[in-house]
Structure formats: C-alpha cells, structure tokens
Amino acid sequence: MSAIEWITQVLEVALALAAAPVFLGWLNQCRAWLQNRRAPSLWLPYRNLRKLFHKEAVIAENASPLFRIAPYVVFGAMALAAGIIPSMGTQLPLVVSADAIALVGLFAAARMFMTLAAMDVGTAFGTLGARREMMVGFLAEPALLMVIFVASMLSSSTALPVITRNLASGHLGLSPGLAFSAVAFVLVLLAENARIPVDNPATHLELTMIHEAMVLEYSARHLALIEWAAQLKLFNYVCIGFALFLPWGVARAQIGPLGLLVAIPALAAKLAAAGAGLALIETVSAKMRVMRIPEFLASAFLFAVLGLLVHVLLGA
Amino acid sequence: MLLVGCVALLLGWTAIGLAGLLRPRSVVLSGRVLFPLGALLGFALAVLAGASLLGGGIERLVLPLGLPGLPAHLRLDPLSSAFLVLLGAASGGISLFAGGYFRAGEGAAPGLLCLQYHLFLASMGLVLLADDAYSFLVAWEAMALSSYFLVTTQHRLAEIRRAGFLYLLMAHVGAICLLLAFGVLQGGSGLFTFAAMRAAHLSPGWAAAAFLLALLGFGAKAGLVPLHVWLPEAHPAAPSPVSALMSGVMLKTAVYGVLRVGLDLLGHPVWWWGLAPLALGLLTIVYGALFAAVQTDMKRLLAYSSVENIGIAFTGVGLTMVFAGSGMPVVAALALLATLYHCLNHSFMKSLLFLGTGAVLHATGERNLGRLGGLMHRMPWVAWLTLVGTLAIAGLPPLNGFVSEWLLLQSFLFTDGLPHALVNLLIPMGAALVALGAALAGYVMVKFYGIIFLGQPREASLVHAHDCGWLERIGLLWLALGCVLLGLFPLQVIGALGAVTAELVGAVVPQASPHWWLLAPVPGRPVSYGPVVFLTATLAVVLMTVLIVRLTYRQRVRRAPAWDCGFGALTARMQDTAEGFGQPIRHIFQPFFEIERELPAPADRAPRYRIAIAERIWKLLYEPLVRAVERLANTVARVQQGRISVYLLYSFATLLVLLAVAMAS
Numbered sequence: 019m020s021a022i023e024w025i026t027q028v029l030e031v032a033l034a035l036a037a038a039p040v041f042l043g044w045l046n047q048c049r050a051w052l053q054n055r056r057a058p059s060l061w062l063p064y065r066n067l068r069k070l071f072h073k074e075a076v077i078a079e080n081a082s083p084l085f086r087i088a089p090y091v092v093f094g095a096m097a098l099a100a101g102i103i104p105s106m107g108t109q110l111p112l113v114v115s116a117d118a119i120a121l122v123g124l125f126a127a128a129r130m131f132m133t134l135a136a137m138d139v140g141t142a143f144g145t146l147g148a149r150r151e152m153m154v155g156f157l158a159e160p161a162l163l164m165v166i167f168v169a170s171m172l173s174s175s176t177a178l179p180v181i182t183r184n185l186a187s188g189h190l191g192l193s194p195g196l197a198f199s200a201v202a203f204v205l206v207l208l209a210e211n212a213r214i215p216v217d218n219p220a221t222h223l224e225l226t227m228i229h230e231a232m233v234l235e236y237s238a239r240h241l242a243l244i245e246w247a248a249q250l251k252l253f254n255y256v257c258i259g260f261a262l263f264l265p266w267g268v269a270r271a272q273i274g275p276l277g278l279l280v281a282i283p284a285l286a287a288k289l290a291a292a293g294a295g296l297a298l299i300e301t302v303s304a305k306m307r308v309m310r311i312p313e314f315l316a317s318a319f320l321f322a323v324l325g326l327l328v329h330v331l332l333g334a
Numbered sequence: 335m336l337l338v339g340c341v342a343l344l345l346g347w348t349a350i351g352l353a354g355l356l357r358p359r360s361v362v363l364s365g366r367v368l369f370p371l372g373a374l375l376g377f378a379l380a381v382l383a384g385a386s387l388l389g390g391g392i393e394r395l396v397l398p399l400g401l402p403g404l405p406a407h408l409r410l411d412p413l414s415s416a417f418l419v420l421l422g423a424a425s426g427g428i429s430l431f432a433g434g435y436f437r438a439g440e441g442a443a444p445g446l447l448c449l450q451y452h453l454f455l456a457s458m459g460l461v462l463l464a465d466d467a468y469s470f471l472v473a474w475e476a477m478a479l480s481s482y483f484l485v486t487t488q489h490r491l492a493e494i495r496r497a498g499f500l501y502l503l504m505a506h507v508g509a510i511c512l513l514l515a516f517g518v519l520q521g522g523s524g525l526f527t528f529a530a531m532r533a534a535h536l537s538p539g540w541a542a543a544a545f546l547l548a549l550l551g552f553g554a555k556a557g558l559v560p561l562h563v564w565l566p567e568a569h570p571a572a573p574s575p576v577s578a579l580m581s582g583v584m585l586k587t588a589v590y591g592v593l594r595v596g597l598d599l600l601g602h603p604v605w606w607w608g609l610a611p612l613a614l615g616l617l618t619i620v621y622g623a624l625f626a627a628v629q630t631d632m633k634r635l636l637a638y639s640s641v642e643n644i645g646i647a648f649t650g651v652g653l654t655m656v657f658a659g660s661g662m663p664v665v666a667a668l669a670l671l672a673t674l675y676h677c678l679n680h681s682f683m684k685s686l687l688f689l690g691t692g693a694v695l696h697a698t699g700e701r702n703l704g705r706l707g708g709l710m711h712r713m714p715w716v717a718w719l720t721l722v723g724t725l726a727i728a729g730l731p732p733l734n735g736f737v738s739e740w741l742l743l744q745s746f747l748f749t750d751g752l753p754h755a756l757v758n759l760l761i762p763m764g765a766a767l768v769a770l771g772a773a774l775a776g777y778v779m780v781k782f783y784g785i786i787f788l789g790q791p792r793e794a795s796l797v798h799a800h801d802c803g804w805l806e807r808i809g810l811l812w813l814a815l816g817c818v819l820l821g822l823f824p825l826q827v828i829g830a831l832g833a834v835t836a837e838l839v840g841a842v843v844p845q846a847s848p849h850w851w852l853l854a855p856v857p858g859r860p861v862s863y864g865p866v867v868f869l870t871a872t873l874a875v876v877l878m879t880v881l882i883v884r885l886t887y888r889q890r891v892r893r894a895p896a897w898d899c900g901f902g903a904l905t906a907r908m909q910d911t912a913e914g915f916g917q918p919i920r921h922i923f924q925p926f927f928e929i930e931r932e933l934p935a936p937a938d939r940a941p942r943y944r945i946a947i948a949e950r951i952w953k954l955l956y957e958p959l960v961r962a963v964e965r966l967a968n969t970v971a972r973v974q975q976g977r978i979s980v981y982l983l984y985s986f987a988t989l990l991v992l993l994a995v996a997m998a999s
Contacts, residue, residue, distance in 0.1 A: 031875075074889045078896040080790060082710040084721075090883075094876035101871070112871060114852065115864030116731070119740055123731040126776055130728060133780050137909075140708065140789030141898040145910035148784060152777045153918040159776070160769035163743075167765060170747060175860045222899070234899055239887050243879070312922045323766045330759050 023111045027101055030110070034100035038253035039063035039246070041289055048297035063249060070242035078139040078235050088135030089236065089243040095128035096250035105257040106281040107269040108179035117176040118166045121258075122159060125210075128247070129155050136232035147231025150308060154216065154228065157315035158206045164322035165199040165206070168329050169262050172196070178261050186265035195329025198321050200263050204299075205318035207259065209311070211252045214300040216311055226305060256292050257285075264288055336386045337393040337410040337463070340418065343379045344459040347372060351452030358445025361437060368448050369433030370805070372455065373426045379459065380422030387415040390833035400468055407527050409465035412833035413598065416674055417462050417590045423816065424582050424681040425455055431689045431809030432575035434802065435696065442487050447573075454480040454579065461587050467516035467526040474512065478505035478555075481584060484576040485568050497567035504564040508554030512591075515547035519599055531599045541600055545607050548595040549614075556588035558648060559618040560951050562641045566625075569637035570701060574692020577633060581640045582685035586677045589647050593673075596655055597838040605659025609757070612652025616767045618645030623774035624923055627781065628916040628947050631701050632691045635782055636684065639727065642771060643680045646742065647673050649768065653745055654839065656757070663841035665748045668855055670835050671828060671843050672741035678827070679734040679820055683726040686813040687782075690720035693806060694786060697799040703782075703912035708791040712799040715807050717787045722814040726821065728779040729772045732865035732872070734820035737853075739772055740863055744856065774919075781915045790906040822865050824853045913945060920947070928953065 043060040050057035059065075077086065101112045102121050116124070133148040170176045172193065173184035209216040212229035222230055233244050261268070267284025269277030306314060350372050357363050386393070390412055397406040410418075432451065436444050457480055460473035482505070486498035520526055521534030536544065554561040569577045592611065596603055622642030629635035650673030657666035691701075693716040700706055710717040726733035746765035752758045791797060802810070820827060825845065832842045847854035847862060854862035898904050920927060928948040934941030975981075 071883075071887060072889065075891045076894045076897075077891055079893050080708070080711070080896070082788065084710065084788070090876050090879050093879055094872055097875050097879070098871055112867070114862050115867035115871070117861060117863060119743055120731050120736070120863055120868065123729065123736050126728070126773070127725070127730040130725065130730060130776060130780060134784055134788060137780075137784035137788045138710075139896045139898075140906060140909050141896050141904060142901075142908035143899055145784070145789065145915070148780065149910055149915050149918065152780050153922075156770075156773040156777045159773040160766060163769040164766055167743075167747070167762070171762075174747075176744070176747070177860050177862070180860045235897060238889065239883055243883070309921065312918065316922075319766075319770075323763065326762050326766065327759070330762055 023109055026107055027110050027112055030106055031097055031101045034105065034250060034253055034257075035097060035246075037289070038249040039067060041253050041256070041293060042249045044290065045252075045293040045297050048294045049300055052297055052301040063245075067242050067246055070237075070245070071239055073238040075238035075240060077237075077240075081139055081235070084131075085135050085138040085235075086240070088131045088138075089240040089247070091131045092128045093243045093247040093250075095124050095131075096247045096254060099124050099254045100250060100257075102178065103254055103257045104179040104182045104261050104268055106285055107277060108183050109269075110179055113177050113179050118170065118178050118181070119163070119176055121178065122163050122166065125162075125251075126155070126159055128251075132232060132244075136235075139235045141235065143231045143234050147228055147234075150228040150311075151232055154209050154311060154315065157312060157319055158209050161202055161206045161315065161319040161322045162210075164319070164326055165203045165262065168195045168199045168322075168325045171326075171329055178258070182261045182265040182268055185262070186268060193329070194332055195325045196263065198325030198328055200259075202318045202321035202325060203259055203262065205314065205321065207255045208296075208299065209315055209318070211248070211255055213296065215303045215306050215314065218305050226308060228308075256289065256296075259292070260285075260288050335393070336382050336389075337395050337408060339382045340379060340386075340410060340459065340463065341395065341397075341408065343375050343382070344456045344463075346375050347452040347456040347459070350375070351449040351456070354445035354448030354452075356445070358443040361444050364444040364448040365433045365436055365805075369429050369436075369451075372452055373429035373433070373809075376422045376426035376429055376455070378422070380419045380426065383410075383415040383418035383422060384830070386410050387412055387419060387830050387833055390836070394465065400466075400472075404466060404468050404526055406469040407465035407529075408463045408469070409528070410463060412837045413590070413593060414462045416831060416834050417586060417677075418459065420586055420678050420681050421455070421458055421462065421583050424685050424813070425579060427682075427809045427812040427816070428575050428578045428582065428685050428689065429455075429809075430812065431578075431692070431806045434805030434809070435575055435689075435692055436573070442483075447484070447487065450480050450483045451576070451579075454484060454576075454584075458583060458587055462590060465528045467520070467528070467531075470528075471509065471513065471516070475509060477584065477587070478502070478509065481572075481576070481580055485572040485580075487573055487576070488571075494571040497564075497571035501564045501568040504554050504561065508551045508561070511547045511551030511554070515544050515551055515595065518544040518547065519595070528594075528599060532601065536600070538604065542604070542607060545596055545600060545603075546610065549592060549610055552588040552591040552595075553614065553648075555591075556585050556644045556648070557618075557641045558614050558644060559621045559641065560955055562618070562622070562644075563949070563951065563956065565641055566629075566634045566637040569640070569688075570631055570633035574633075574688055574695060577636075578685040578688035578692070581637070581688060582681040585640060585644055586647075586681060589644070589651065589673070589677055592648070592651055593670075593838065596651065597658065597670075603655045603659045605656050605754070608652045608655025608657075608659060610652070611648045612656065612761075612764065615645045615648030615650075615652055616764050618642065618648065619771035620767055620774070621645075621926075623771050623778060624919060624926055625949065626778040627774060627919040628927065630703050630912040630916075632694070632703050632706075632782065632786060633688070633701055635703070635778065636687055636691065639687075639775065639778055640680075640684055642775060643676070643684065643727075645771070646738070646768070647676050647680070649764065650676060650742055650745075653742075653761075653764075656752070656761070657745070657748075658839045660752055660754070662748070662751060663839050664843065664857075665745055665751070666839040667835035667841040667843045668741060668748075669745040670839055671831055671855070672738050672745055674831050674834060675741060675820075675824070675827065676738035679726070679738050679817070682813050682816040682820065683723045683735060686723035686810060686817065687720060687727065689806070689810055689813070690716055690723065691786075693802040693810075694799075696802070698796055700793070703785045705793045706786045706791075706796065707789045707793075707906065707909065708787075708796065709799055710787045712791075712796065713787075713801045715801050716810065719807075719810040719814045720787065721783065722817050724779045724783040726817040728776040730776075731863075732821050732869040734817050737821055737824045737863075737865070739768070741855070742768060744861060777919070781912065785910070785912055785915060789909045792906050792909070792911075822869065824863075824865065825850060828853070828855070926950070
C-alpha cells in the first residue's frame with residue numbers, strides 16, 4: 019500500500035465531493051430542457067449549499083444530540099462510500115477493508131441515522147417520512163445486494179474494484195444475469211435517491227413526500243450537509259452502476275497521470291449520459307401513489323433475484 | 335483441570351442460589367452481594383472456557399452421580415467451550431444488571447428469584463458439559479423448569495400463568511423428541527454415553543430419523559417456526575433479565591444441541607439433512623422479522639426479533655451440513671463460523687436490548703410502545719447504550735451483527751460448487767431471503783428505538799422517568815462493549831473458534847491476509863473486511879467534516895419550537911404510534927397476518943380504532959392439533975369407568991392375554 023495509492027484514494031473522494039453537486043445540476047438542467055423550461059444554472063446546487071452554510075441554524079427545542087450528530091454521520095458515510103466505489107481507478111486501498119456488502123451496510127447505516135434523526139423531534143411529518151423511507155429501504159436494500167451478488171458470483175469476489183476489473187477485461191456486452199440485474203439496479207437507484215416515480219424532490223406535498231419529510235426540521239449547515247450527502251448518494255449510486263454495468267474507461271492499474279487522462283473524461287462522459295438518461299426517465303414517468311411504491315420495489319427485488327437465477331441457470 | 339474448574343463454578347452458582355434463601359426477603363443480600371458474585375463467576379467461567387478453547391484440547395470427567403451403571407459423564411471440548419464462553423460472558427453482564435433490577439414487592443421474593451436464576455445458569459452450563467444422554471436430559475429439564483419458575487414470577491396474573499403453561503408445554507414436547515432422538519442414536523447398544531453414540535453405526539434411515547427428531551426437539555427450544563409460539567408469550571411475561579438470559583443464552587443451547595447431534599454424534603452428515611434446517615431457518619428469518627415489525631409491545635417485538643435471529647443461526651447450521659455433506663469442508667467451516675459468530679453476537683446484542691427494555695419498564699411501568707417516547711432525554715445512559723445494540727442487531731458495520739451476516743453471505747456465494755444441480759439453483763435464493771431479513775431487521779429496529787427513545791413523550795407521566803442505577807449501567811456497558819469489540823476484532827474471535835470448526839467439520843477457515851486487522855477468510859478469492867480501518871476511516875471523515883464546518887462556519891445555533899411545516903398546535907399524539915409505523919409492512923404482507931380491525935364510523939362521538947394482529951399458525955396448525963389431542967383423550971377416557979369392578983376386569987383380561995401369549999411362545 020503505497021503513498022500514491024492513498025493519495026489517489028483521497029483524490030477520488032475529493033472529486034466525488036466536488037462533482038456530486040454539478041451532477042445534480044446537470045440532471046436538473048437536462049430535465050428542464052426536456053420539459054421545455056429555461057434551465058437553471060449548472061452551478062445552482064453549489065450556490066444553494068453556500069447559502070445554507072451561511073445561515074443561522076435553528077434546531078427544535080426538544081432535539082437530542084442524535085439530531086445534531088446525524089447530518090455529519092450521513093455525510094461521512096456517503097463520502098466514505100465514494101472512496102469504496104471505483105469511479106476512476108480500481109487501485110483503492112480502502113476497498114481491502116470494505117467490500118460491496120460493507121458498502122450496502124454503509125448505506126443502511128446512513129439511512130438508519132437519517133430516519134432516527136427524523137423521528138427525534140417527534141413531529142407528524144418526521145415520523146411519516148421515516149416510516150416511508152424505511153418502507154423504501156427494506157425492499158431496495160436487498161435488491162441492491164442481489165444485484166451485487168450476481169456480479170460477485172461472476173467475479174468470485176465481493177470487492178467492487180475486482181468486479182470492475184474483471185468485467186472490464188471481458189468481452190463487450192452484458193451477461194444475461196447482469197442484464198436483469200441492470201433493470202433492477204435502475205429501479206433501486208430511482209427509489210433510493212428519491213427520484214420521480216417514487217418521490218419528487220421538488221415538492222413539499224405531504225401526501226407524497228418521503229425524503230423531504232424527514233429533513234423538514236433541519237436548517238442551515240445541517241441541511242446543507244444532508245443535501246450534499248443526498249447529492250453524493252446519487253453520484254455514488256450512478257458510479258456503482260458504472261462499476262457493475264459500464265466498467266470501461268476505469269484505470270485498471272495504478273492511476274498515474276496517464277490513467278487519469280483517460281479515466282476523468284470517461285467518467286465525465288458516462289455521467290453526462292447517465293444524467294440525461296435519468297432526466298428522461300423522470301420526464302416520461304409520473305409520480306406514483308405511496309402505496310404503489312412497494313409494488314415498484316418488489317418488482318426491482320424480483321428482477322434482481324431473477325438475475326441471480328438466470329446467472330445460476332446459465333452459469334454465465 | 336479446566337473442566338474441574340468449570341464444574342466448580344457451576345456448583346458455585348448453585349451455592350449462590352441457595353445462599354439467597356438465607357434471607358429471602360433481603361434485596362440487599364441478593365441484589366448487592368449475590369448477583370454481582372454470580373456475575374464474577376460468569377466472567378471466570380468465560381475465562382476458563384476461553385482458555386480451553388484456545389488450548390483446543392478435550393477433557394473428560396466421570397462423576398459418581400446419576401443412574402446405577404451410568405455415572406454422569408462430562409466433557410469439555412471446543413464446541414462446549416465456545417458456548418460456555420457465551421454463557422459466561424453474556425450472563426456476567428445480565429447478572430450485574432439483575433443485581434440492580436430485582437426489587438422487593440415485585441412477584442416472588444428476591445431470595446427465591448436468586449435461587450431460580452442461578453440454578454438456571456448452572457443447568458445451562460451442565461447442558462453444555464454433559465457427555466451422556468441421561469445427564470444431558472436432566473440438565474435440559476432443570477433448565478426448562480427453573481426458567482419456567484422465572485417466567486411465572488408474577489404468577490398472580492392470569493396471562494402470565496398462561497404464558498408459563500405454553501412455555502412448559504412446548505419445552506416438554508421438545509424434550510420428548512430429544513428423548514426419542516437419543517433412543518435412536520444409541521443404535522440398539524443400550525449405552526447412553528455420547529461416546530457410544532459416536533461409535534454407533536446407524537443405518538441412513540435411522541440416522542436421518544434421529545437428526546429430524548433432534549431438529550424438532552431443539553427447534554422447539556430455539557423457537558424455529560412453526561414451534562416458536564411460546565417465545566412471544568414467555569419473553570414479555572418474564573422479568574427483563576430473565577428474558578435476556580432466555581433469549582440471549584438459552585436459545586443458543588438449542589443451537590449447540592443441533593450442532594452436537596448433527597455434526598458430532600451422527601458423525602459425517604448426509605448433505606440433504608442440511609436442507610431441513612436451511613429451509614426452516616430461512617422461513618423463520620422472514621417470518622420473525624415480519625411479525626416483529628407489526629408488534630406494539632416492546633418485549634414481544636424483541637421476542638420476534640429473536641425468532642428471526644435464531645433463523646439466521648439455523649440457516650448457518652443448514653448450510654454447514656449441506657457443505658460438509660458435499661465434501662467442501664473449508665466452506666462448511668466458513669458457514670459454521672458464521673453460525674457460531676452469530677450466536678455469540680446475538681447473545682450480547684439481544685441481552686443488551688432486553689435489559690434496555692427492562693430499564694424502560696422500571697422507569698415507566700409501560701411495555702406498550704404507544705405510551706412511550708422521548709426517553710432519550712430522561713434516560714440518556716439507557717438510550718445511548720441501547721442505541722449500540724440497536725445498530726448492532728440491524729447489521730450495520732462496523733458493529734458485530736454485520737460480521738456474522740457478512741460471513742453468512744460469503745458462504746452463500748460458494749454454492750455454485752455444489753454437486754447437486756437443483757440445490758445449486760435454490761440456495762442463492764436463500765441469500766435473497768437473508769438479505770430481506772436483514773433489511774427488515776433494520777426496519778424493526780428503527781421502529782423499536784425511534785418510538786421508545788426519540789420524539790416527544792406520548793404520556794405525561796413519562797416526565798418522571800429516571801435513568802437506571804449504577805449496577806445496571808455497568809451491566810449494559812459490558813454488553814455494549816461486547817457488541818463493539820466483537821465487531822472490531824473478528825479475526826481474533828475467528829482464530830479462537832478455529833478449534834470448533836476443526837472438531838466438527840475437520841477444517842479451519844484460513845486467514846489469507848497477513849494483517850491482524852483484516853478478515854480475509856477465503857483463500858484464492860479477493861474478499862476481505864477490515865472493521866478497524868472501516869471505523870477509523872468513518873470517524874476520520876466525520877471528524878474532518880465537523881472540524882471543517884466548525885472552522886468555516888461562524889453563525890450560531892438557535893433553539894426554537896419545532897417547525898413541522900408551519901402547522902400549529904403540534905401534539906405528541908401526532909407522532910406515529912407502533913401501529914402506524916408498522917402499517918406499510920401490514921399492508922404489503924397482508925396475507926401473512928390475521929388482522930382483526932375495528933374502524934370508527936363517521937358519526938361516532940368517541941371514535942375508536944382497534945387492530946389486533948394474530949398469527950395464522952394458531953388456526954392452521956395448533957387449534958386442529960389441540961382438537962385432535964382432545965378427541966384422542968376423550969376416546970381413551972371411555973376406558974376409565976371409575977368403578978373398581980371394571981378395573982379388576984381389566985386386570986383379569988390382561989392376565990388372560992399374557993397367559994395366552996406365554997403359552998403361544
């Protein structure tokens with residue numbers, strides 16, 4: 019484990035921190051174009067974060083320390099997750115200590131702290147949001163794990179970089195098991211990141227909101243951290259998707275300057291395409307009623323299990 | 335030598351129990367002296383058994399007790415040492431807590447409780463040490479009886495007597511199965527020592543019968559679906575330290591029993607035997623988690639969560655047997671390790687949670703989740719320590735619950751090497767169920783913790799809740815520390831458990847990494863997990879975030895009333911209740927539950943909403959069973975006339991038949 023590897027490790031996390039808000043900005047821009055609206059600036063998410071960091075924080079009188087710790091834990095978990103996912107290079111020293119199962123565990127930990135914090139103040143909306151978030155989570159989490167399982171069985175490892183390296187060195191095209199998993203993964207991605215068929219990040223309508231209901235009591239720097247963590251989560255999920263289904267372009271050996279020269283443009287191109295794709299999905303689909311969400315997620319889970327079944331059946 | 339020490343400690347527990355009778359009404363004697371002393375003996379037992387585990391040797395002892403011709407055989411081998419460590423370490427924390435918990439005026443006298451409690455501990459120790467069927471069953475029954483009396487501590491309440499009866503009934507159904515299993519296992523030799531059973535050659539059919547009987551018998555004690563029905567009744571009825579002991583330790587003796595019979599006494603298992611515990615275990619995981627999610631009583635919720643965790647342990651047992659029977663000893667060792675690790679983890683985290691509910695129960699007098707809330711502010715010690723258990727049992731890294739789940743999922747990944755095509759196909763589906771169960775456990779734990787400790791108090795009386803005493807704090811602290819350490823140093827634990835896997839499946843899980851902090855149990859596959867680095871990295875990132883925010887941010891923090899989207903008049907009643915939080919699960923998995931609902935009509939002056947959730951299993955399985963038994967009993971009862979002349983006639987007829995038989999032969 020050389021120093022250069024740790025430097026690239028830190029670099030990857032830093033790049034994820036920096037790129038996550040832009041990615042959301044890009045997604046919003048694409049969505050606006052598709053909906054014939056004037057697009058907001060690409061840098062709007064940054065400005066929002068900056069604004070929030072400079073406001074006075076207001077905390078409910080009966081909030082416990084857990085409420086104040088949670089944003090830091092959630093943000094930390096997402097930043098750490100960015101270091102485990104091979105978005106640019108596969109030589110990540112941290113991955114030795116945390117494989118894909120630990121990554122799912124990390125997401126689960128973030129969710130748990132978020133929901134507990136939402137229940138902490140004891141408002142109607144907070145508990146409602148926590149309940150719905152756990153409803154989404156308990157189906158999405160095993161689906162994600164099953165998706166990762168198929169890829170793990172293909173590569174005999176649960177470490178994401180090993181999977182990426184293995185898949186990238188194979189022939190072009192998806193194995194049939196992974197194809198089903200890819201469908202499941204997109205559904206999970208939409209649900210976990212509060213995107214449109216499941217949740218609408220743009221409204222505060224009590225009948226539908228999930229993520230926003232949980233963070234209603236947060237303000238200023240705490241809210242900024244949570245928003246940033248949400249953007250990071252979206253970025254991380256998209257990068258997991260790249261690692262599993264579009265592994266090309268990732269630097270497979272030591273990331274030198276040359277590796278970065280390939281990896282960064284490749285990542286940027288993939289992100290641009292993914293942002294446009296997500297915006298398209300969000301434009302053509304409508305928000306579901308909350309009680310339909312379990313069906314949506316159950317189909318994601320079944321697709322993932324089907325992927326596993328197909329993989330085992332065909333042995334490919 | 336170590337075995338003698340262990341026996342001496344078990345006798346010490348008995349002596350402590352008897353000492354409680356000296357002054358049965360004295361809380362000071364039992365609580366401040368005897369229970370902490372019992373805890374010390376527990377820690378000593380853990381140390382002795384740990385030394386034996388690390389030594390890896392086998393010790394035997396024959397005591398001149400028991401039946402003529404069958405003295406009590408005792409044996410200390412790695413498997414029993416591992417479970418003795420569990421018993422000693424977990425019971426130490428529970429006993430410390432119990433010292434502060436039992437008070438005068440609550441059910442039985444403290445001295446009597448002290449006797450029953452320590453007899454319970456000693457009999458569990460004897461179950462783990464017994465090396466012949468007779469002493470095993472005597473210890474098993476002593477365990478069942480002493481815990482029965484502990485469950486019915488508050489025997490004046492009819493529902494508690496009912497729960498106690500159900501517990502005793504299931505315990506005896508299980509014991510009958512075990513009796514039969516041992517009867518089969520001796521293989522006609524008439525020798526009831528375990529050594530003779532190991533040497534006996536059973537035909538495959540009889541061996542399978544013995545294993546299935548043992549699975550039924552131990553499954554009834556462990557709470558394997560559909561034999562779990564006593565758990566959600568008995569756990570809430572018992573005082574919390576007893577619930578902790580039953581759930582944390584006693585259920586594991588059943589796992590011990592299945593391992594002992596399936597992998598030791600029966601010798602080399604046939605692979606398809608493992609399918610039974612595997613299938614039942616997977617069913618139990620999902621079933622337990624679903625029912626835990628809809629409970630409204632905090633101890634019932636934990637009881638169902640125990641059912642779920644026992645499912646995980648039995649899934650591991652099943653996988654171990656499938657792999658061991660298919661000639662894959664290293665993977666079998668991995669699955670066995672996951673099982674043992676999960677047992678150890680669960681004994682710490684579930685005890686911690688049950689004791690947490692005990693502290694809440696003492697402080698508030700409430701078991702109903704709908705009347706709790708906001709206790710974080712009133713009982714910070716209990717709340718923060720329980721949080722550790724909550725996160726651990728939800729399987730979050732870097733705590734201990736994650737390690738055993740990680741190991742179990744890793745062993746699922748190896749099924750593609752199995753030589754049986756159909757099983758090969760079905761077992762990965764099991765991984766899906768394990769994952770679903772783990773995610774549901776997270777749901778359950780958010781509900782459990784969020785409703786009890788967070789939010790606003792749902793009742794005015796909760797303002798007077800107080801934190802627990804110092805003995806209780808030490809007990810909780812020890813168990814929480816166990817959860818953290820077991821999570822951070824898996825390699826050391828696995829190294830110690832190596833002797834057990836070597837004994838049972840003839841292989842040790844190799845360590846593919848040279849680092850002390852890195853768990854890499856699979857040679858040739860780049861799979862690893864390093865909890866210490868994981869924790870350090872998480873802490874580093876979080877602290878760095880805090881630091882950066884602190885340094886760059888100049889604004890102050892203001893406290894204000896909760897905003898709640900600007901709706902005024904916020905009351906504590908507007909928070910989710912336990913029913914509300916479980917609603918999505920109830921809705922999605924409706925067919926699983928038997929739901930009885932009473933909805934208010936629009937014109938009701940005093941609207942009332944009532945919902946009762948029951949298990950379908952009562953109507954589908956137990957009620958027909960009870961009816962059949964009753965019919966049978968009634969048929970037999972016709973023979974009982976109550977007139978002496980009729981009975982004399984029976985004797986006469988019997989004599990005639992016997993004479994006829996004797997003449998014929």
